[in-house]
Amino acid sequence: MPNSVAATLVARLVSGRLDALLDRHVALLARIDKRWREAVKQGEARLPCRPGDCACCCGVFEAPLLDALALARWLRWRGATTEEARRARLQSEAATAAGWPFPHFFGDAGGDRMETALAALDDAPCALLTAEGVCAAYADRPSICRFQGFRFADPKTGATLDDACPRRPAGPALAFDLETYDAVEASLFAALVESVPGLGARDIGQWDVPIATAVLWGLET
């Protein structure tokens, strides 16, 4: 079932049938950047990132499906470089060799298989990390990348979102409406389920994929 879902997703992506939905999702992603840019501008927080300082860009982590599709679309438009394609293929092959088959939906990984795949790729730089140590897809990067460097907290629900940045300065969390973000993402996912029915068989998070998968989807013709 996952393979047929992936095939349908890619076919929809290539045909442009997901464009309107992905445009709405890109607008949702932009809310994260807008929030931290405001905070930096107002002196509420400081962005710790510097070129080459990219600890959070190594290893395998979960990109929500809509994030991955938006990134894959951008790569289709822009074209992946040979090096990006090479790195994505290597990471995908390592995950497959560890028993986690392409397209590496997180719902298909479990227990030891997952641990083995993640450990093997722990130090692997993201396929989109350039030789200069910056993100080649910065404006189109997934939400998990946008949430790095800051700690976000929803003032309404008290929910917090911690990042993996070892350099994040101490300080209060940035107020961010995580509940609304999640609700909008869920509504967009529901719209995607209408276009790709097999998606409804699993919870949204089960369809998360590594960034390497988004790159490889972006290479599909």
Ligand code: SF4
């Ligand atoms: S969020 Fe932290 S680890 Fe990631 S690039 Fe910025 S400083 Fe480096």
Ligand code: SF4
């Ligand atoms: S997409 Fe960009 S920000 Fe995200 S892990 Fe890759 S290089 Fe880093």
